Amino acid sequence: xxxxxxxxxxxxxxxxxxxxxxxxxxxxxxxxxxxxxxxxxxxxxxxxxxxxxxxxxxxxxxxxxxxxxxxxxxxxxxxxxxxxxxxxxxxxxxxxxxxxxxxxxxxxxxxxxxxxxxxxxxxxxxxxxxxxxxxxxxxxxxxxxxxxxxxxxxxxxxxxxxxxxxxxxxxxxxxxxxxxxxxxxxxxxxxxxxxxxxxxxxxxxxxxxxxxxxxxxxxxxxxxxxxxxxxxxxxxxxxxxxxxxxxxxxxxxxxxxxxxxxxxxxxxxxxxxxxxxxxxxxxxxxxxxxxxxxxxxxxxxxxxxxxxxxxxxxxxxxxxxxxxxxxxxxxxxxxxxxxxxxxxxxxxxxxxxxxxxxxxxxxxxxxxxxxxxxxxxxxxxxxxxxxxxxxxxxxxxxxxxxxxxxxxxxxxxxxxxxxxxxxxxxxxxxxxxxxxxxxxxxxxxxxxxxxxxxxxxxxxxxxxxxxxxxxxxxxxxxxxxxxxxxxxxxxx
Amino acid sequence: xxxxxxxxxxxxxxxxxxxxxxxxxxxxxxxxxxxxxxxxxxxxxxxxxxxxxxxxxxxxxxxxxxxxxxxxxxxxxxxxxxxxxxxxxxxxxxxxxxxxxxxxxxxxxxxxxxxxxxxxxxxxxxxxxxxxxxxxxxxxxxxxxxxxxxxxxxxxxxxxxxxxxxxxxxxxxxxxxxxxxxxxxxxxxxxxxxxxxxxxxxxxxxxxxxxxxxxxxxxxxxxxxxxxxxxxxxxxxxxxxxxxxxxxxxxxxxxxxxxxxxxxxxxxxxxxxxxxxxxxxxxxxxxxxxxxxxxxxxxxxxxxxxxxxxxxxxxxxxxxxxxxxxxxxxxxxxxxxxxxxxxxxxxxxxxxxxxxxxxxxxxxxxxxxxxxxxxxxxxxxxxxxxxxxxxxxxxxxxxxxxxxxxxxxxxxxxxxxxxxxxxxxxxxxxxxxxxxx
Numbered sequence: 046x047x048x049x050x051x052x053x054x055x056x057x058x059x060x061x062x063x064x065x066x067x068x069x070x071x072x073x074x075x076x077x078x079x080x081x082x083x084x085x086x087x088x089x090x091x092x093x094x095x096x097x098x099x100x101x102x103x104x105x106x107x108x109x110x111x112x113x114x115x116x117x118x119x120x121x122x123x124x125x126x127x128x129x130x131x132x133x134x135x136x137x138x139x140x141x142x143x144x145x146x147x148x149x150x151x152x153x154x155x156x157x158x159x160x161x162x163x164x165x166x167x168x169x170x171x172x173x174x175x176x177x178x179x180x181x182x183x184x185x186x187x188x189x190x191x192x193x194x195x196x197x198x199x200x201x202x203x204x205x206x207x208x209x210x211x212x213x214x215x216x217x218x219x220x221x222x223x224x225x226x227x228x229x230x231x232x233x234x235x236x237x238x239x240x241x242x243x244x245x246x247x248x249x250x251x252x253x254x255x256x257x258x259x260x261x262x263x264x265x266x267x268x269x270x271x272x273x274x275x276x277x278x279x280x281x282x283x284x285x286x287x288x289x290x291x292x293x294x295x296x297x298x299x300x301x302x303x304x305x306x307x308x309x310x311x312x313x314x315x316x317x318x319x320x321x322x323x324x325x326x327x328x329x330x331x332x333x334x335x336x337x338x339x340x341x342x343x344x345x346x347x348x349x350x351x352x353x354x355x356x357x358x359x360x361x362x363x364x365x366x367x368x369x370x371x372x373x374x375x376x377x378x379x380x381x382x383x384x385x386x387x388x389x390x391x392x393x394x395x396x397x398x399x400x401x402x403x404x405x406x407x408x409x410x411x412x413x414x415x416x417x418x419x420x421x422x423x424x425x426x427x428x429x430x431x432x433x434x435x436x437x438x439x440x441x442x443x444x445x446x447x448x449x450x451x452x453x454x455x456x457x458x459x460x461x462x463x464x465x466x467x468x469x470x471x472x473x474x475x476x477x478x479x480x481x482x483x484x485x486x487x488x489x490x491x492x493x494x495x496x497x498x499x500x501x502x503x504x505x506x507x508x509x510x511x512x513x514x515x516x517x518x519x520x521x522x523x524x525x526x527x528x529x530x531x532x533x534x535x536x537x
Numbered sequence: 538x539x540x541x542x543x544x545x546x547x548x549x550x551x552x553x554x555x556x557x558x559x560x561x562x563x564x565x566x567x568x569x570x571x572x573x574x575x576x577x578x579x580x581x582x583x584x585x586x587x588x589x590x591x592x593x594x595x596x597x598x599x600x601x602x603x604x605x606x607x608x609x610x611x612x613x614x615x616x617x618x619x620x621x622x623x624x625x626x627x628x629x630x631x632x633x634x635x636x637x638x639x640x641x642x643x644x645x646x647x648x649x650x651x652x653x654x655x656x657x658x659x660x661x662x663x664x665x666x667x668x669x670x671x672x673x674x675x676x677x678x679x680x681x682x683x684x685x686x687x688x689x690x691x692x693x694x695x696x697x698x699x700x701x702x703x704x705x706x707x708x709x710x711x712x713x714x715x716x717x718x719x720x721x722x723x724x725x726x727x728x729x730x731x732x733x734x735x736x737x738x739x740x741x742x743x744x745x746x747x748x749x750x751x752x753x754x755x756x757x758x759x760x761x762x763x764x765x766x767x768x769x770x771x772x773x774x775x776x777x778x779x780x781x782x783x784x785x786x787x788x789x790x791x792x793x794x795x796x797x798x799x800x801x802x803x804x805x806x807x808x809x810x811x812x813x814x815x816x817x818x819x820x821x822x823x824x825x826x827x828x829x830x831x832x833x834x835x836x837x838x839x840x841x842x843x844x845x846x847x848x849x850x851x852x853x854x855x856x857x858x859x860x861x862x863x864x865x866x867x868x869x870x871x872x873x874x875x876x877x878x879x880x881x882x883x884x885x886x887x888x889x890x891x892x893x894x895x896x897x898x899x900x901x902x903x904x905x906x907x908x909x910x911x912x913x914x915x916x917x918x919x920x921x922x923x924x925x926x927x928x929x930x931x932x933x934x935x936x937x938x939x940x941x942x943x944x945x946x947x948x949x950x951x952x953x954x955x956x957x958x959x960x961x962x963x964x965x966x967x968x969x970x971x972x973x974x
Contacts, residue, residue: 118589436892451906454873464897464914469888472917479903479910 064329067299070156070269074188077134079272083107086242089134093211093245096218106231106241113235119398120427120459121367123340126305133243135188135270156267157185181292182207184248184264188273196260203259205289206251210278213249220251224282228311228348228375236307236369237344240276244309247277252287252318261517263292266308268328268339274305281311283318285351290321290517295364297329301337303366308343316351316378321359323516325524328364335394335423338366345372346402349381349410357384358401359515361524366395371429373402376410376441383412386512390528391424391456400430400461405441405471416447417509420456427459434471441471449479450508452501502529550582552603557687567660570671574686581678590808593864593896594835596680599778599804604750606688607634607721610714616641618712621740621770624964625957627708634714635721636691650701650733656692656724666694670726673756673784675810675839681780682808685754689724692753695737699730699760706736706768706955711753713743713777720750731760731788736955739769742801743777754782761788761815766795768958770965773801775830782808789815796953797824798962799834800969809838813847813875821850825949827969828861829890835864842875851882854949856942858973860892868900871908878908886916887945889938939970 077088086107090100115126137150182196184207200207206217214221231241248264268275283289297304306328312320322345331338341364347356358372374383385401403412412432420426426449434441449458460477482504490500505528506513513521546554557575561568583600584591610633619631619641630653631641637655644653659667671686693709709725729735737757743749751773759765773779779802787793799805809822826834840849855863865884886895899912919941927937946966953959 449901449903451903451908454876454904454906456906457902457904459903460899460901460912462897462899462914464916465894466886466888466896466916467892467894469891469893469918471888473897473915474917475897475899475912475914477899477901477912479901479908481906481908 064299066296066327067329069298070152072137072150072152072269074135074137074270076132076270076273079132080129081131081133081243085133089243089245092134092136093214095214098222099214102226102231103242106238109232110235110238110242113238115235119369119429120425121369121396121398123303123367126340130272131305132270132273133276134245135273137187153187156187156269157265181261181263184209186246186264186266186277188268188270188275199259204253204256205258206249207262208249210247210249210280211245217251220282221249221280224280224311224313228313228346229309229344234344236342237309240278240307240309240344244276244278247279247308250281250289250291252283252289254284255286257287258289261290261292263294266293266295268297268304268306271300272302272304274307277308279308279310281320281322282313283315283320285315286317288319291323292517293322293324294327296327297339299329299332299337303338303340305340305342310343310345312347312356314347314349314351314354314356317353318351319355320347321357322347322372324360325527326360326362326364326368327527330364330393330395331366333393335366338395339364341365341368341370343370345370346375347373347383348375349378349383351381352378352407353380354378355382357386357515359386359512360388361512361516361527362387362389362397362399363527368397368399370399371401373404374412375404375406376412377406379407380409381407382410385414385416386515387416388419388509388512388524388528389416389426390419391426392422393424394422395424397425398427398429400428402431403433403443404431405434405438405443407438409440410438411442414443414445414447415511417512418447418449418458419452419505419508420449420458421452423455425457425459427461429461431463431465432473432475433465434468434473436467438468439470441468443473445475447477448508449477450505451479451481546582547597547601549600549603550597553684554579556606560687567667567670571687574683577678578680578683578687581680584680590677590837590866593866594804594806594833596806600750602718604718604720604748607713607715607719607749609636610634610638612638612640614714615712618714618742618744619710621710621742621772622708622738622958622961625706625708625738625955625961627706627738629708629710630693632692632709632711632723634719635689635723637693648701648703648705650698651703652696653707654694656694656726657690659694664694666696666726666728669728669758670724670756673786673810673812675784679782679808681752681806682754682782685722685724685752685782689722689754692724692726694726696728697730697733697735700732701730702734706738706958708738708740711739711741711751713747713749713751715749716747718748718750720752722752725753725755727755728758729760729763729765732762733760734764736766736768736958738958739767741771741773741779743774745774746776747774748776749774750778750780752780755784757783757785759785759787759791759793762790763788764792766954768953768955769797770962771797771799771801771805772965773805775801775803775832777802779805783810785809785811787811787813787815787818787820789817791815791818793818793820794952794954795822796949797836798950798965799824799826800828800965802832802834804833806835806837811839812841812843813849814843816844817846819848821952823852823949823952825854825946825966826863827856827946827966828863829858829973830861831859832861833864834861835866837864837866839868839870840880842869842871842878842880844874845876845878847875848879849881852949852952853884854946855886855895856946857886857888857890857893857895859890861890862894862896864896865914866898867912868902869910869912871903871905871910873904876905876907878905878910880908880910882912884914885945887942888916888918889942935974939974942970943967
């Protein structure tokens with residue numbers, strides 16, 4: 046590539062608000078009335094054609110939510126959210142439910158094409174052949190509804206259920222009823238309770254006994270409409286001996302106002318099952334003055350319910366104005382294992398308060414936490430985590446490593462770990478470091494002809510390598526690109 | 538933290554508030570300081586589990602019962618109660634039930650540059666150095682300190698003149714005397730002049746079987762280029778509640794080393810607040826706690842790097858036997874101006890008892906980019922392989938454990954510079970292990 050052209054492009058791209066997914070799809074949508082009342086919930090429930098028990102469940106959550114207070118302990122600050130000014134349901138208008146991919150509004154298809162998410166299986170296959178990777182089934186959630194789910198038939202042949210949760214509530218009520226709210230109870234926390242009341246869509250995955258899911262599953266979340274909150278709910282169940290790898294991606298248009306995203310993700314791993322959950326979170330982070338952006342208040346929790354089960358969370362967080370997110374593992378089964386790999390990058394005026402909880406309940410349970418926080422610009426980046434061993438968690442082991450990197454002198458990096466051991470045979474190790482990019486490393490790279498931006502990206506990529514390695518291949522490439530994009534303009 | 542409405546006060550809180558209401562009006566700066574502290578206590582009360590800094594030590598539950606203020610102590614009984622660190626031959630000032638006992642205090646032939654007076658004496662004489670008392674205030678309300686400020690009437694004021702080198706350590710030996718539960722409050726102020734060299738020692742003890750409460754607070758003003766050591770030994774009775782607050786302000790290019798050794802009290806909490814306000818200082822805050830039975834030991838520290846170029850080191854060791862509980866909360870704050878800060882914090886716990894519990898919360902809060910900061914925390918049982926190695930060589934289990942524990946706490950105790958004090962602490966650790974075997 047001609048160097049001159051490259052330089053020009055790079056100079057042009059040195060700006061914080063180089064958010065590539067900030068476009069808006071102009072499409073007619075149908076919304077619930079503004080605000081949150083029991084009627085709103087009845088409206089959502091009716092739209093989804095839900096059974097009576099589901100409506101009751103939602104209403105109970107709503108009543109509970111009204112008595113709760115917004116948590117204030119996280120190291121983030123934001124103006125009060127006007128919950129009555131939001132739309133809790135927004136769906137692209139259509140006459141009937143799309144029977145096939147060809148019935149989907151072409152505007153939406155175009156949106157996903159622009160985002161690089163192939164919804165046509167044919168395209169998906171084409172795209173994949175050129176990258177040489179494996180197949181990925183996608184559930185695309187647009188505002189409050191799922192617009193398409195690919196490869197459903199092929200998955201069904203393997204016995205895997207992969208569908209929007211609203212469909213699952215109708216088609217597999219026993220399964221949903223058995224597991225929904227069993228990991229994140231309705232009363233768990235302010236945002237989870239809100240989600241329980243108003244959740245509109247999300248993915249449902251059930252992998253039956255002994256089945257290794259034949260392809261990666263993924264959900265792509267897109268917030269499009271103005272003033273709407275997105276409240277998705279994901280429930281993944283891996284029955285005994287099953288394996289599934291699940292990917293999640295998210296983007297939103299650039300807007301001046303803040304938008305709320307309060308999701309709940311529940312994972313259940315029965316005996317010998319394994320769930321690998323990867324996220325590349327790239328919500329709109331706000332502009333360079335901190336205006337706009339998504340408030341990402343998410344409750345994610347996995348329950349290693351069976352013996353020898355394993356849940357692994359991998360996340361790359363580059364977006365959102367505010368991130369409040371602690372993907373956790375409850376290690377209930379003996380010899381179960383929890384993993385958490387995270388890269389959280391904050392730039393501009395972003396605030397990140399993220400981490401994990403590893404709750405050791407069973408015997409010989411093990412967990413591993415690798416967290417890399419990178420703060421640049423005026424951002425604040427906090428790691429907050431809990432590792433605890435119950436009295437009966439004999440032989441529990443944890444290793445935690447959380448490193449922070451500061452780029453610039455206007456940002457902050459904080460580490461708040463809680464390590465609680467109630468069992469003498471538990472072995473917990475925790476280490477954390479904070480530093481800036483070493484002058485020596487920069488000098489070395491620059492001496493070899495890299496400019497400061499490239500050198501920083503290279504060093505940062507090295508810094509986060511441990512986590513990137515955990516991502517599925519397709520995601521790792523995207524994440525690597527994201528990291529260099531997020532840090533553009535932060536040097537010096 | 539969620540603001541909570543707490544209409545009901547515990548009996549102890551009611552009694553304390555009532556006691557604080559009797560503080561006289563009018564008076565000088567000190568009287569005003571007391572009233573301000575009393576007001577903040579009346580407003581905030583005792584902390585409980587939902588107050589982040591006291592998450593693991595629920596003071597409201599621990600101090601449920603109201604106890605009266607301790608009365609004056611009989612000299613002979615105070616003398617009989619003093620056992621700690623005598624072998625180090627420090628200059629000893631005795632504080633019994635919160636008041637200095639002149640008969641037992643070695644105030645004769647003070648070295649040139651060393652000044653020691655009782656706080657009560659200083660107040661009576663209108664000592665101008667008292668204007669420096671109460672100057673160090675934590676960023677957030679601290680109930681133990683507020684009570685101390687409001688209720689302490691005596692303690693020790695020590696000043697080391699600039700440039701003076703005082704070889705012999707000064708020990709403020711606190712002892713509780715009495716059969717009935719009572720609370721004693723003492724406040725000390727230690728001023729170390731620029732370039733001075735000094736070692737300050739604090740010890741705490743009391744009779745077994747009495748549920749007394751000790752609340753001690755010491756302010757340290759460490760001058761530029763001073764070289765200052767603090768050694769503390771806490772061996773309160775296993776029925777006592779021990780609360781202490783240490784506040785440091787450290788000047789430029791100073792060397793400060795503080796070491797705390799704790800084996801006593803049913804519940805002990807030490808809060809240490811250090812502000813590094815002069816460039817290029819080196820500080821170390823280390824400690825070791827050996828706990829057994831149902832003892833609860835909490836070491837909480839806040840190190841605030843406000844200026845560039847300072848180095849701080851923290852090393853804490855907990856040995857937890859039976860169903861004891863160790864708590865370590867450490868927070869290093871590096872402000873935006875504090876470039877080139879080098880901060881390292883380490884907390885290690887060795888869990889011997891099956892029902893013992895360790896809670897670690899090492900925090901970093903960093904706003905400057907050109908820094909090197911790290912913390913580590915480990916907790917676990919004795920390494921089986923090491924035990925096997927020793928036992929394979931014919932060493933019985935308990936003895937092998939003792940050897941390994943000794944090596945474990947030794948790493949922290951070794952940091953004490955004064956030979957006599959270090960030997961005395963090593964001997965105490967050995968004594969603790971012997972009592973266990």
